[in-house]
Amino acid sequence: MDKQVKVALDAMGGDNAPVETVKGAVEAVNLEPRLKVFLCGKEPEIRAELAKYQYNSDAIEIVHCSEVIETAEPPVKAVRNKKDSSMVKAMNLVKEGTCDALVTAGSSGAFLVGGQIIVGRIRGIDRPCLGTVVPTVSGVAFLLDCGANVDAKPLNLVQFAQMGSIYSENFLGVKSPRVGILNIGAEEEKGNALVKETFPLLKELTNINFIGSCEARDVCLDGADVIVAEAFAGNVCLKTMEGVSSALIKKIKGAMMSSLKTKIGALFIKSALKKTLKSFDTESYGGAPLLGCKGLLVKTHGSSSSRAFKNSLLQCIKFTDLEINEKIRQQLTETEE
């Protein structure tokens, strides 16, 4: 386990770049001597940020890029035209084998397109998918695909289920993870055409613990450890979670500040509540992996803090040590036989 792990970090990606990206990189290399970070972005800006910190200078390398892909740009065009952007250059570092992994908080669209066009899929994987660790009442679950490939075919969902199961078992440490398919009812005959076609294929798989349908209501209520979905539905599920949590927390904060009495009560509850709500924050698990690509490509939230970048960089070491991509390769070869 002494192997160095090299990660390309899109230093210009996200709302708080390069301040938080550089800070996260320094925190990560100071914590983990095996990590080497390639900071891709505008060199003068990155240097100015780096000057604030103490760190082993061998552990961080700057890869100068003159361009940045903006969130609003059409992804395919941006990836094709902006060859000197931080995102594209970071992708190329993974493609050519200089880096084992990539972390970005930049444009989701460019990330998904670049991952598939530049870095490329593992042989045998028809389409990659975006997985996300989501909070549940008693822990976390793994939801995929959260938006990489809409209008997927049954074969794709079957591969997502297997990749999700491997990620959950190895990375999240869930023994024999319960895999469910996101559905609008608990029974086998429920669902749309895609789910009905996919269901029997999942039942046939011997290398996952398929438990049947998982209703959206049960995703946060420990209904399954891995929830497989077509990208549109998966994205709706994930984004609804974010919206409802945000709305509900806003409402509760409002209630606590509504009178002198409630403000006093809030003082008593504050720290316990903060701790509870933190357990609903999955930042410690790193970012969302685009599974099925060569190397590890990780997308973190646009609003990521240095802590999120640090955790995503450490996630890359764990992912590499656990040889998750090798396990995916092996399992898919077995399935093909």
Place this chain on the structure above:
Amino acid sequence: MDKQVKVALDAMGGDNAPVETVKGAVEAVNLEPRLKVFLCGKEPEIRAELAKYQYNSDAIEIVHCSEVIETAEPPVKAVRNKKDSSMVKAMNLVKEGTCDALVTAGSSGAFLVGGQIIVGRIRGIDRPCLGTVVPTVSGVAFLLDCGANVDAKPLNLVQFAQMGSIYSENFLGVKSPRVGILNIGAEEEKGNALVKETFPLLKELTNINFIGSCEARDVCLDGADVIVAEAFAGNVCLKTMEGVSSALIKKIKGAMMSSLKTKIGALFIKSALKKTLKSFDTESYGGAPLLGCKGLLVKTHGSSSSRAFKNSLLQCIKFTDLEINEKIRQQLTETEE
């Protein structure tokens, strides 16, 4: 506005039937002299419940039914075979014109099938859809289709948008409601094949205020007044809301009971918090209407209380008074011209 409104209530539907159904019926007729309720179900059980209350006996009629459709039964088969069930008999009362509307907390599947097979669609409506009032930070929004017809075509979504807009404007009182299509990105080029095909059709409509895409994250954050979705995605959105709210409230309650200190704090906050969470409860708006059918067919939650039944019965009066189905008929004739 002196017209009597006759509603068939599936007295055996829901977890707490017939106790809560009968109680809700009595509460509603005592509040609204124009209401007449036809309680469909097992006569001896209904009579025993009715004996507990004071009410105008002309306002409630019992329609004896020997059968009940269970939640787990395959819906099509149940609706075809159980001719003497409370759900089917209530549907027939609407079909034959004895009743203006129906309320049930019974099997969702049987409700959706029965509505379409027994009661039937308004002429010109290709498929009905299930609409639900959902809570937002500052009020409510109307989400449809929440599960009536999966794998819809663009034409269906166009009709859902128009029906949703009419319901929002008339029933919920929103002036020129902002209609959005549920999508996985804010831009027009985002989405799956169905959304991309539907988007330009919605843009062309002159009788709705179409504002473009609404991401799932923004449904609860006042992103639109009416959110149009294909049934699978709509159902995932709705059910995720329920699951996340339930998980989050469980967590927060746990935090408040975690120590003596927090318990004291909870005493100060309790009533304000209850009031806040109540604004996240949409029971006062009645149940979910299956729009596009003749008459009004309302589905309430399986766990409905008498209050939910009462509100759904009153909803039927408002819906009839506002002539919402006539407005739907008119607008669709205009669109066809």
